Amino acid sequence: MSESAAAPRVWKKPPFIENPALRWGLIIGFTVYFILAFASMDINWIRVYEGLDRGLKFVLSFMKPDFISRGGAIFEGIVESLVMTVAATVVGLIMSVPIGLGAARNISVLPVYLLCRGIITVSRSLNEIIVALFMVAIFGFGPFAGFIALAFASIGFLAKLLAEEIEGAEKSQAEAVRATGASWMQWINYGIQPQFMPRLIGLSMYRLDSNFRHSSVVGLVGAGGIGATLNTAFDRYEFDTASAIILTIIIIVMALEYSSSLIRARLQ
Amino acid sequence: MLRLENFTKRYLTGDLAVNNVTLEIPTGQVVALIGPSGAGKSTLIRCINRLVEPTSGAAILDDINLTVLGSSALRKARRHMGMIFQEYALVERLSVMENVLSGRLGYVGFWRSWFRKFPQSDIDEAFRLMERVGIADMADKRADALSGGQRQRVGIARALIQNPKLLLVDEPTASLDPKTARQIMRLITELCAERGLAAIVNIHDVALAQMYVERVIGLRTGEVVFDGPPEDLTPEVLTDIYGEEDWEATIEEVEENGEEIAEAVA
Numbered sequence: 001m002s003e004s005a006a007a008p009r010v011w012k013k014p015p016f017i018e019n020p021a022l023r024w025g026l027i028i029g030f031t032v033y034f035i036l037a038f039a040s041m042d043i044n045w046i047r048v049y050e051g052l053d054r055g056l057k058f059v060l061s062f063m064k065p066d067f068i069s070r071g072g073a074i075f076e077g078i079v080e081s082l083v084m085t086v087a088a089t090v091v092g093l094i095m096s097v098p099i100g101l102g103a104a105r106n107i108s109v110l111p112v113y114l115l116c117r118g119i120i121t122v123s124r125s126l127n128e129i130i131v132a133l134f135m136v137a138i139f140g141f142g143p144f145a146g147f148i149a150l151a152f153a154s155i156g157f158l159a160k161l162l163a164e165e166i167e168g169a170e171k172s173q174a175e176a177v178r179a180t181g182a183s184w185m186q187w188i189n190y191g192i193q194p195q196f197m198p199r200l201i202g203l204s205m206y207r208l209d210s211n212f213r214h215s216s217v218v219g220l221v222g223a224g225g226i227g228a229t230l231n232t233a234f235d236r237y238e239f240d241t242a243s244a245i246i247l248t249i250i251i252i253v254m255a256l257e258y259s260s261s262l263i264r265a266r267l268q
Numbered sequence: 269m270l271r272l273e274n275f276t277k278r279y280l281t282g283d284l285a286v287n288n289v290t291l292e293i294p295t296g297q298v299v300a301l302i303g304p305s306g307a308g309k310s311t312l313i314r315c316i317n318r319l320v321e322p323t324s325g326a327a328i329l330d331d332i333n334l335t336v337l338g339s340s341a342l343r344k345a346r347r348h349m350g351m352i353f354q355e356y357a358l359v360e361r362l363s364v365m366e367n368v369l370s371g372r373l374g375y376v377g378f379w380r381s382w383f384r385k386f387p388q389s390d391i392d393e394a395f396r397l398m399e400r401v402g403i404a405d406m407a408d409k410r411a412d413a414l415s416g417g418q419r420q421r422v423g424i425a426r427a428l429i430q431n432p433k434l435l436l437v438d439e440p441t442a443s444l445d446p447k448t449a450r451q452i453m454r455l456i457t458e459l460c461a462e463r464g465l466a467a468i469v470n471i472h473d474v475a476l477a478q479m480y481v482e483r484v485i486g487l488r489t490g491e492v493v494f495d496g497p498p499e500d501l502t503p504e505v506l507t508d509i510y511g512e513e514d515w516e517a518t519i520e521e522v523e524e525n526g527e528e529i530a531e532a533v534a
Contacts, residue, residue, distance in 0.1 A: 175353075176351065176353055176358070176370075178319065180373050180426070180430055181345075181346035181373065183373075186373045187373075189382055190381070194362050
């Protein structure tokens with residue numbers, strides 16, 4: 001018991017940033033920046049107050065959705081969006097596989113790697129809407145432009161995550177297949193593909209429902225689908241129809257998300 | 269049958285993993301390669317089938333110098349070298365049958381392998397081998413559903429279906445319990461005897477090696493420091509390979525085991 005008389009030794013978790021000057025400098029710096037940034041926003045509170053009133057009217061008119069009077073247009077828009085979504089996901093998936101293989105450092109050679117990473121970077125740095133604007137300018141209004149825009153964006157997303165999955169693949173399994181005298185294609189098919197397949201299917205399912213969400217946005221810039229229908233409804237101040245469209249989009253997104261999560265849970 | 273001449277591997281970091289190894293292994297001989305971790309055992313066997321590129325020297329398998337082969341000739345040559353791995357290295361999400369048949373990839377074209385349409389002779393041989401190594405009726409199980417011992421049996425079948433002349437075996441028992449380890453070692457040596465295969469077996473367990481092989485090669489920092497029959501492994505030799513330690517227990521154990529085996533055979 002006599003040892004317990006010794007002074008208790010204190011222990012504290014070492015700070016994340018060890019240098020105190022740097023640590024406090026960063027904390028104070030960020031605080032000051034945040035205050036200055038907020039102050040620079042120049043908010044007109046009277047305008048905000050008036051806007052609240054307008055917003056309430058808006059919300060109220062949304063309370064009674066009208067599925068009937070423009071039912072045909074809504075149905076057509078949804079079908080167009082779904083076609084666009086499925087086509088864009090499938091094409092994006094097919095094109096992303098070779099690019100993803102090329103962009104995985106552990107199975108690719110440097111020139112191919114750089115090329116594929118380049119394609120991915122371009123695809124990912126351009127937002128769907130920006131691509132859609134270009135495509136509308138090239139191909140004219142309509143779902144074809146939307147399809148191209150979504151497929152283009154899907155390539156970057158799927159290829160990047162596929163490449164990362166391949167880079168994390170277990171080396172020993174691939175090595176064992178290589179040691180049998182397999183060709184490169186056989187090696188990918190037997191040693192690599194089984195390792196990335198569940199993830200690729202999961203990602204494609206996820207991309208399918210996010211493409212549907214994006215399809216309603218690219219429609220706003222003229223690339224067809226339910227977004228175009230929504231845009232028209234807003235232009236005509238038919239908020240009840242717009243409300244019906246938004247509700248439909250929400251229901252479809254929920255259904256897609258639920259089914260994709262079911263499929264992903266069953267994969268292993 | 270296999271001849272290594274001044275075989276050397278220097279990693280980009282400058283580490284000399286395999287240092288000027290010269291040795292010859294005749295047809296049908298099973299050799300244990302022992303040595304401390306980091307002695308270059310794994311690197312040495314991976315340099316033979318060029319999963320790791322050797323820096324200099326030659327590895328000659330039946331008059332073919334493996335170190336100078338182009339990629340297509342190398343693939344052909346790899347078919348004659350079956351490899352068995354420490355952590356089994358099965359493709360986890362493929363079935364047992366697909367794993368075994370993957371040993372035939374060097375012999376069949378891409379589309380056949382893609383559609384899993386292997387020649388009937390390969391399928392027959394796969395079933396025969398699965399029975400021989402003791403995993404009959406497991407053809408359609410996924411590899412990750414098997415126990416360690418069963419997985420290593422799949423690994424052995426995959427190596428043998430290549431119809432190899434040489435087996436490169438990397439720590440086949442390191443992740444197995446002592447009983448399974450013995451069964452696997454026995455299976456490997458029996459199969460080598462049945463088929464007249466030469467084998468290089470990297471192994472940590474000196475006692476186990478002594479029980480099953482006819483020749484032991486000791487590697488230390490990439491150099492051969494011992495080459496002889498297992499009986500010649502004295503405490504002095506083991507100290508030379510691994511460093512100072514009390515080796516009597518290890519060797520005694522071997523002698524007891526030796527008797528055990530003699531009894532079992534009789």
